[in-house]
Amino acid sequence: MADCFTTLARILTLPLVSIDILPGYGHEWVDADADASLAPFLLKDGNLGIPQKALVQAYFVAIESFKFARKRISIDQFAVEDAVSSSSVIVLTNPAHTTALDVRKALVKRKVLDAKKELEFTTALLTIRESSKQSIMWHHRRWLLRYIFTGDVTVADGDLTDVHFPPDLFRREYRLVSADCELYDRNYYAWAHRSICSRALVAAISSSTSKDEASQYMSVLEDEVNGMRTWIEQHVSDYSAVQYFHNLHDYLRQLPFSMIETVLPLISGTNSMLSHAFPLLRRYADHESLWLYLRSGISFVRDGDEWPREEIQQFAQMCASSSGPLEGKSIAFANDPNKIGRNARLFLLWLTRHTGHES
Known part of the structure; x- marks a missing residue:
């Protein structure tokens, strides 16, 4: 377990393009060209593959190392190095680990960690699906951006x-x-x-x-x-x-x-949101998001601007009554007319309120 942790922590100090978590122990992923010194991890052209089982083993070691390092980080250089290594494995495994990220921020401010390299590290971490879902990871990235370009981290995220x-x-x-x-x-x-x-x-x-x-x-x-x-x-x-x-x-x-x-x-004009939204909706009328997109486009129409209100209204009324295919293209219309009808009726209610005219 300790070997997995040491090897992984060392790899995480290298420039990385992407990180993938692989199922199992990773034996089935190894090829003849793999660097044996990095086993069981796979690294090629900056793309890192981490077997799930090896990651769990490394994480357990990292947690214990991190607990000890935090207590002595202000007085012991070895503890600082352990904090760097253990926190990198922790945030890789658990990207919502606030304490580990806070320690890394502190190490950036102490110039132990290079802020630009830490930003590159977060870029690699954010190629992992679970990491990309964590708000704290994006906060950490913005903190780094502000620190790199201003040195000031007092402004709220x-x-x-x-x-x-x-x-x-x-x-x-x-x-x-x-x-x-x-x-x-x-x-x-x-x-x-x-x-x-x-x-x-x-x-x-x-x-x-x-x-x-x-x-x-x-x-x-x-x-x-x-x-x-x-x-x-x-x-x-x-x-x-x-x-x-x-x-x-x-x-x-x-x-x-x-x-x-x-x-x-x-x-504006042919590049307006409305000009883009309406043709899309005519093709994919079963997508509620496009009805909302059309609303957005209409909301940006300024007083006095010309826009195809009647055409849009007629289209929505046709959808609301679920009568016939849309321009002969809407497969979705035939498959789920109820969804389209519901979205169209909601749109017509909104249009009435927005324009002050009965639809």
Whole structure:
């Protein structure tokens, strides 16, 4: 058991791209090219495979080592090293272990752990499904981001708008969230992290000191808006994505008036949320998330703007009565007309309240 712990702790100090927990002891995963010194763990091109049985053994040793190290961490260098090793195995096994994460924060502040390497470690941890579901893990990541770029960790979690991040950092965080949301559908905490990053991106655009800098951030924003449209098309039942995209539009409308003209082409006209939502709904009318998406699109229509209210209303009324296929394409309509009818009736009630006109 101690050997498993020592080997795993050593591996966790290396740069890692991803981590997978493998069933059993891992013997069936070993190939001829595997590094025997890393057994029973498998490491190839930064991708780490950890047999479940070996992880449990290492965890038991880590817990005992951590208890002892915490008591002597302020006076004993060996205890500091044990705290680093044991806490890495603990947060790998139990990503919601607040005490272990707090110790790692303290070690970052003491310069025992390098903050940037710790951020890379959390990137690898967040490739594990169970880790990506833990709010405390995302909190730890934001704490590190703030510490790296400001050295100040006194501000409450949930706001990074006062931190000046480079454009590429936003792209990296967006990629991480997208990967995690593929691992775990409707990952609320991952989407919350994305939302916090987007607020920071909008703040960066607002505070840009040059056209070149603003242009770089705008490029990130444009990719994010277009990428989210594609994401919703490919994940039509993702409520969290729809909610995030709604929030993103809200943030953009809070930009200074001088910048609104630059942003409007991204989110108006044929690029508006409504223009995207309605055609999607016509194809996949059994997905409640798309009815909510359509509501969001309508809610952003400004007074005086033209929008296909009658066409949308007629479509919803047809769905509410469950009469016939939608454009000849809706297989889902034929399979579950009751679900579509229920969603359509709820939408029509909302539309009446929103517009003040009977549907």
